Amino acid sequence: MLIKKRLEMDPIRYSKEETVEWLMNEYGKKIVRLAFTYLREEQHAEDLAQEVFIKCYRNLDTFRNESSYQTWLYSITVNLCKDRLRSWSFRNIVINNFFPNSSISKKTPESDLVDSEFRKELSQFVLELPVKYREVIILFYYEEFTYQQITQLLGISNQTIKSRLFRGRILLRKKLEGGRGND
Template identity: 40%
Template sequence: MSENEKDLLLEKVMLEYGDQLARLAYSYVKEQEIAKDLVQNTFEKCYTKLENFRHESTIKTWLYRITINECKDYLKSWSYKKSRMMELYSANKNISLSSEEEAMEKWEKGRVKSTIFTLPPKYREMIFLYYYEELTMEEIAELLGLSISTVKTRISRGRERLKLEMERNKIYEQ
């Protein structure tokens, strides 16, 4: 594959999948700028490893797998652990937002989205990939290296937990 062909293909996948990958990364790291950096890393890896792509899956699935691995590597990294320690330290110093700022922040984030982020990662991941990214159960199984029955179970349990949390938080009650 020539450099020009690689450039054109990379440009195409960036336009087609960039936003989806950013949302996926955000679902893991919960910070927009870091999510964007991780997606940038994904595209760099895509470009350098494009000739090794075996076409055993779709390019979308391959990019999702790279993004998930980037996110998991970041969450294991020293820089992430250091930033989390700083957040905890700041929280312990009783640095708080005003009531108005807290209300605006809660409103901005959205209650359902916030509730999804309270789910354990294995359920949050399933809910996000299935409902927001609209991947099939088969695609999720392939992407994460899980059996389809495991994916079905996690989606079902994730839905149940999400429903309970939403009822508890009085979201969408009539």
């Protein structure tokens, strides 16, 4: 915690190792989660997160502070994920529950089960979306990035982001309504 405050004040005073260690502690889980939204397999996401921090370590000297560390790491992650998707075939993937439990209130064991099943279903539907919709939905709703941050990260316009969010929500709604009708 102390190193975080010190890094926020003056990151130049600390070694590459200290800085990368702080970045791993601060953003490691988020990087794995983001990679998982692309790769849809936990082990691949964890492996890719290691690649992200290796790349971060190697290129830390070139970081120009034009964006936040988080945006920089997310940019590296997105680019590595897109490269991986172009080079790997991802079939028969077991989808894990992506969304955390904290947003659902606990009432009864039955409601917990229903909520858990809904989260699994929603996370599966989000992960089944085409990448261009999935990435903006995850970044906007789950990671709570602003349009401007998503624009910087993905290199697309605000209007494109809004359009993809709109279309992604429509696809999710159709999947949810279709999934509910089959029960």
